[in-house]
Amino acid sequence: MESITGLIDELENLPAQGRNLFDSIFRIWRYTGHLKVPPSFRSKIREYYGERGEDECRAIERIKMQTIVNTFNIWTGEAALFNQLRAGRPRQNREQSVGTRERLFSRIEQAKRGCDFCDPVAHTPEDVFGRIKGKHCITASNIAKYDAYNAVVIFNRHNPLEFDRKEFFDYVDVGLEWCRKVHEHDQDFKYPFFTWNCLEKAGASQIHGHAQVLVARKMPYAKVLALSEVSQRYKRETKMRYFDVLYKVHESVGLAVMRKQIKVLMYLTPIKEKEMMIVSSSMSADLKSTMFKVLRSYIDELGVMSFNLSIAIPPIGTEDGELPIIARIVDRGDVFSLSSDFGGMELYGTSVLASDPCSTFRVARRSIEMT
Numbered sequence: 001m002e003s004i005t006g007l008i009d010e011l012e013n014l015p016a017q018g019r020n021l022f023d024s025i026f027r028i029w030r031y032t033g034h035l036k037v038p039p040s041f042r043s044k045i046r047e048y049y050g051e052r053g054e055d056e057c058r059a060i061e062r063i064k065m066q067t068i069v070n071t072f073n074i075w076t077g078e079a080a081l082f083n084q085l086r087a088g089r090p091r092q093n094r095e096q097s098v099g100t101r102e103r104l105f106s107r108i109e110q111a112k113r114g115c116d117f118c119d120p121v122a123h124t125p126e127d128v129f130g131r132i133k134g135k136h137c138i139t140a141s142n143i144a145k146y147d148a149y150n151a152v153v154i155f156n157r158h159n160p161l162e163f164d165r166k167e168f169f170d171y172v173d174v175g176l177e178w179c180r181k182v183h184e185h186d187q188d189f190k191y192p193f194f195t196w197n198c199l200e201k202a203g204a205s206q207i208h209g210h211a212q213v214l215v216a217r218k219m220p221y222a223k224v225l226a227l228s229e230v231s232q233r234y235k236r237e238t239k240m241r242y243f244d245v246l247y248k249v250h251e252s253v254g255l256a257v258m259r260k261q262i263k264v265l266m267y268l269t270p271i272k273e274k275e276m277m278i279v280s281s282s283m284s285a286d287l288k289s290t291m292f293k294v295l296r297s298y299i300d301e302l303g304v305m306s307f308n309l310s311i312a313i314p315p316i317g318t319e320d321g322e323l324p325i326i327a328r329i330v331d332r333g334d335v336f337s338l339s340s341d342f343g344g345m346e347l348y349g350t351s352v353l354a355s356d357p358c359s360t361f362r363v364a365r366r367s368i369e370m371t
């Protein structure tokens with residue numbers, strides 16, 4: 001599938017069994033939005049939305065009829081609106097991207113001045129049971145906690161966008177070790193959650209590279225619990241496993257790949273741009289490696305500067321976890337733009353998407369399939 005606008009045609013070509021499976025989770029609609037362009041605005045249209053080498057008339061024709069694809073997951077209630085026009089907007093050329101990256105790296109470098117996380121032992125609190133120290137990071141107790149148990153995994157490197165495989169593995173391992181330590185310290189706390197908000201656009205208050213780890217007590221965090229309930233209800237009503245089918249239906253339209261038992265899905269109802277879902281039965285080296293490859297591909301090839309990586313992990317010390325490990329990665333947009341990527345639609349309506357999941361997946365997939 002070339003573009004998300006071709007999704008309905010792709011579905012029509014699926015064999016009946018594949019189509020039924022798809023319909024057991026998703027509904028898809030395609031609409032056309034129309035508008036009129038006053039003569040005084042014609043040249044601006046070309047300036048704003050014209051593609052390279054395209055004349056004014058052609059650009060206006062595209063604007064006058066816009067294809068919208070609406071995806072809806074009937075189990076989770078998640079939905080997305082993809083607009084072909086937004087997906088087709090000309091991207092920054094390579095020189096501009098390099099310029100943006102240099103500007104960002106220089107801003108990150110400047111933030112070293114007075115950075116508490118550059119000297120975490122002296123300038124951050126520790127947990128009552130001490131710190132977990134890895135080769136490339138160390139934990140601190142979050143000074144203003146999200147929840148009763150909440151640590152910050154502070155990377156040795158200041159720049160959060162510069163990390164290699166060994167470093168990334170260490171960040172995750174240290175985070176999980178901290179979760180186990182919490183459970184050892186207080187057995188009522190058993191639902192681990194790892195989340196990396198990279199740079200301010202993604203919710204970070206410090207530029208210095210760091211992730212957050214938490215362990216919840218009574219139940220998993222709300223959205224993880226909701227997903228767990230969906231998975232149970234799906235099994236009860238269809239006798240099939242939700243995440244297996246979710247993977248299969250994405251694969252059937254060319255938006256998923258499995259490598260070494262790790263399922264990678266370019267999720268059809270993303271919360272925001274380029275949302276990737278990675279599913280694994282355990283926190284294996286292959287899972288960490290896949291997350292690493294996706295992140296590096298997003299940063300190095302797709303120019304992502306700010307992102308959230310969240311990993312929902314089954315409960316510690318019990319066998320009653322319904323869910324596999326689910327990692328989700330989402331692009332949070334241009335760090336130099338003042339406008340937020342989340343508006344009223346994302347908060348209270350349906351998420352609106354500008355990037356095309358098909359083109360994102362083509363790039364990320366190459367990286368995932370590399371050994």
Ligand SMILES: [Zn+2]
Pocket residue numbers: 111112115116117118157158208209
């Ligand atoms: Zn720093």
